[in-house]
Amino acid sequence: MLSGLDHLVITVTDISRAVDFYSRVLGLDVRYRDRERVDLMLGDMSLRLHWTATDISPRAATPTPGSLDLCVRSVLPLDEVQRHLEALDVEVELGPVTRQGANGDITSLYLRDPDGNLLEICRPLKPAGD
The missing domain is CATH 3.10.180.10 (2,3-Dihydroxybiphenyl 1,2-Dioxygenase, domain 1)
Structure with missing residues (x-):
């Protein structure tokens, strides 16, 4: 029924700080979606950064950095x-x-x-x- 992950959301307190870490330190490519969501490409999936104060819905019940x-x-x-x-x-x-x-x-x-x-x-x- 399932074939793999498409994206995994990481809740962060500071998008620009997280983008710097994941791109500079881990070498992931960055794709900006909007000011509250950024995709970090990892093979054919993404680590999606969500800002803690986002109004994006639906989201996890307890998104916690x-x-x-x-x-x-x-x-x-x-x-x-x-x-x-x-x-x-x-x-x-x-x-x-x-x-x-x-x-x-x-x-x-x-x-x-x-x-x-x-x-x-x-x-x-x-x-x-x-």
Whole structure:
């Protein structure tokens, strides 16, 4: 019945600060919808930023900045991601650590966006023999 995600809404207190973080730090392309909604492209889906004081309806019952826990896959090796984050003075809260992903074991780094949302950046562990 379902085939995947189209977009995921992230409630933020400051759209411009969030756009800066997700575009500069994580390299996502930005598509402005209006002053209260911005799409950050992640493959064929988007992370949609909604401002906390928006009148957009319908919306989640309790849209709360900092309540998201999101894991995204990296195309780059995590040591490169970690060097990039260090160069931008973005703190890695944990990692690299081994975790269980949707399709097997992954190695992950954890950090937070400006609103305190937990972001996990992962790479699949290579199968034995690779």
